[in-house]
Amino acid sequence: MDNKRRNFLKVAGISTLAGLGGTAVIDRLVTGSTSVRAAAAADHGSNQGELSTGHEGRPDPSTKRYGMVIDIKKFQQDPSLGGRVVTACHSVHNVPQFPDKKDEIKWIWMTNFENAFPDSPNLYLDEATESHQLPLLCNHCDKPPCVRACPTKATFRNKDGVVMMDFHRCIGCRFCMAACPYGSRSFNWREPAPFVKNLNKDFPRRMRGVVEKCSFCAERIGLGQQPACVEACGDSKAMVFGNLNDPESEIRKLLKEHHTIQRNPALGTLPSVFYIV
Amino acid sequence: MYDSGKIIPGLIIFVLFITIPIWYNRGTAASVPKPVLPKDAKTCVLPAAEIRAEHMKLLNSWRDEVLRTGDRGTFELEGKQYQKSLMLTCMKCHTSKKQFCDTCHTYASVKPYCWDCHIAPAE
Numbered sequence: 184m185d186n187k188r189r190n191f192l193k194v195a196g197i198s199t200l201a202g203l204g205g206t207a208v209i210d211r212l213v214t215g216s217t218s219v220r221a222a223a224a225a226d227h228g229s230n231q232g233e234l235s236t237g238h239e240g241r242p243d244p245s246t247k248r249y250g251m252v253i254d255i256k257k258f259q260q261d262p263s264l265g266g267r268v269v270t271a272c273h274s275v276h277n278v279p280q281f282p283d284k285k286d287e288i289k290w291i292w293m294t295n296f297e298n299a300f301p302d303s304p305n306l307y308l309d310e311a312t313e314s315h316q317l318p319l320l321c322n323h324c325d326k327p328p329c330v331r332a333c334p335t336k337a338t339f340r341n342k343d344g345v346v347m348m349d350f351h352r353c354i355g356c357r358f359c360m361a362a363c364p365y366g367s368r369s370f371n372w373r374e375p376a377p378f379v380k381n382l383n384k385d386f387p388r389r390m391r392g393v394v395e396k397c398s399f400c401a402e403r404i405g406l407g408q409q410p411a412c413v414e415a416c417g418d419s420k421a422m423v424f425g426n427l428n429d430p431e432s433e434i435r436k437l438l439k440e441h442h443t444i445q446r447n448p449a450l451g452t453l454p455s456v457f458y459i460v
Numbered sequence: 461m462y463d464s465g466k467i468i469p470g471l472i473i474f475v476l477f478i479t480i481p482i483w484y485n486r487g488t489a490a491s492v493p494k495p496v497l498p499k500d501a502k503t504c505v506l507p508a509a510e511i512r513a514e515h516m517k518l519l520n521s522w523r524d525e526v527l528r529t530g531d532r533g534t535f536e537l538e539g540k541q542y543q544k545s546l547m548l549t550c551m552k553c554h555t556s557k558k559q560f561c562d563t564c565h566t567y568a569s570v571k572p573y574c575w576d577c578h579i580a581p582a583e
Contacts, residue, residue, distance in 0.1 A: 341530050349527050350577060382579065385548060390576040405532035 242428040248344035249323065249399055250427040250455035251413075252437045255296075257421035259315040264421055265293040268318055271415035272397070277388045279371075279378035288369040290397040291320040291412055299458075302447055312460070318412070318422070321346060321367040321397035322446060322454035332362035338394075344427075344455065345399045355392035364450055368396045399424075427455060493567040496559040503538060505549075516572070519546055547578050555581050 242248065258264055272278070272291045279288055293316040297304060327346045329338050337352035338359050360368045374391040382388075386402065389395050400410035404424075408414070413424045425434030437443075443457035461467070504511050506518065522544035525531045534541040542549045554560040557580035565572065 339528070341528070343530060347527065351523060351527075384579055384581075387547065387577040387579060390573075401530070402532075405526075405530065 244429050246428055247342070248325065248427045248455065249404065249424065250344075250434055250457065251320075251323075251399075251410075251425075252423045252434050252441075252443065252457045252459060253318060254421050254423075254441075254459040255312070255315075255317045256459065257416075257419050258317055259311045261419065261421075262315060264416065264419065265316055265318055268412045268415045268422070269293060271411045274381050275383055275386065275400075275411040276398075277379045277383050277386055278395075279375035279388075280380055281373065281378050286372050288371065288375065288395060290369075290395070291318055293317065294319050299446060300444065302449065303444070317458065319365070319367075319446075320412070320456065321399070322365055322452065322456045323397075323399055325453035325455065326451060328362040328364065328450075328452060329359035329368065332358040334358065341401070343401075343404075345401050345404075346396075347398055347401055348393075348395060350387075350389055350393050350395070353393040355394065357394060359394055364452065365446055365454075368394050370394050490567060493563040495561075495563045496556060498553040498555065501553040504553075505535075505537065505542075519550075519574075522546075546574060551581050556583055557581065558583055 269291055273280075273289075276290060278290055281287060295316055296308065296312045299317055299319055323344065323346045325344065327338075327340055330340055330346060333339075334356060335352045335354055337349045337354070339347055339349070341347050355370070357370055360370060371389055371391050371393055375389055379388055400408070400412075403410060410422075410424050413422045416422045423434050423437055425432040427434060427438075429435065437459070438457060441459045443459050445454045445457055448454070506514065511518070526544050532543070534543055536542075551557070557575070561572075561580075
């Protein structure tokens with residue numbers, strides 16, 4: 184053995200340096216410092232692109248983002264309208280009617296102003312608003328927190344901006360219910376089938392252990408029809424449904440003409456349901 | 461052979477014991493199911509052999525196309541347009557779940573969960 188400790192350390196040191204330096208050089212050659220900068224810029228750009236589908240940016244008119252405008256005054260003028268709207272939705276979608284309020288399943292429901300908009304409390308509410316109820320439904324948010332929470336992608340935002348439920352995939356973990364700030368989701372604690380009155384044979388039921396909610400009537404709008412609740416309003420224009428990304432649509436004209444509010448906009452979920460108060 | 465008086469009867473008892481399912485169920489084999497086919501429709505969505513083997517995959521792909529991709533386009537069969545739907549297309553011809561779906565599913569001991577939510581035609 185003519186290898187001395189001194190020689191061994193020399194060789195080891197040089198190879199370590201070569202190893203570290205070599206990988207750095209190779210990395211630089213492969214990615215290239217310019218393309219690293221380009222990638223960073225592209226990333227920034229895509230963030231902006233994402234924002235532009237929301238309210239603050241310029242939406243792309245070729246894409247769809249369905250939304251709804253609800254005129255609370257029309258619901259005050261016709262107090263029976265709310266009931267009709269709820270019945271229309273729930274009978275079309277085979278929503279069960281449980282006797283116990285704890286098991287309640289709701290896709291659209293009527294509530295008081297202060298419950299719908301708890302972030303804008305008003306001690307001296309006008310009489311009409313105080314004595315009447317307004318309809319609530321899934322907001323079909325542009326940034327839906329329920330979709331982020333779902334571990335199976337059973338709930339997802341489709342290409343038309345509708346937050347959908349795929350009941351085949353739902354495992355009933357109820358993370359989405361915890362994530363939704365609007366209480367739009369209901370859980371089937373019991374087998375719903377025996378509690379469905381007036382079965383609609385063209386639409387499925389749900390099973391025990393899945394979460395359900397409003398789907399903006401995806402099965403109807405996919406065929407060019409209006410959602411069931413909008414149809415129930417008839418010509419009153421109490422509820423107007425349409426594409427928010429299309430500047431010429433009826434809903435965008437309404438939004439231009441009226442001051443509208445959204446439920447809890449401070450959360451940044453960008454709801455697609457607007458209320459004319 | 462030592463102890464052949466014990467080993468041979470023992471072997472016979474063992475063989476009889478492990479073949480219990482064969483001789484116990486002898487003659488009771490279920491006949492091959494004969495699902496009742498619709499009278500007025502002659503062609504299905506796919507040729508018979510294919511639909512028999514692949515109908516579950518077809519239903520899954522319909523489900524994903526309609527629900528997840530949002531492609532609710534119809535397809536044409538003998539000049540008529542049909543939706544991609546179990547309830548609105550399949551069960552309109554195959555009007556009896558008991559006489560069509562259940563015959564084979566019971567025979568093959570498969571329990572599809574379709575009917576937990578989807579509504580079978582009234583019988």
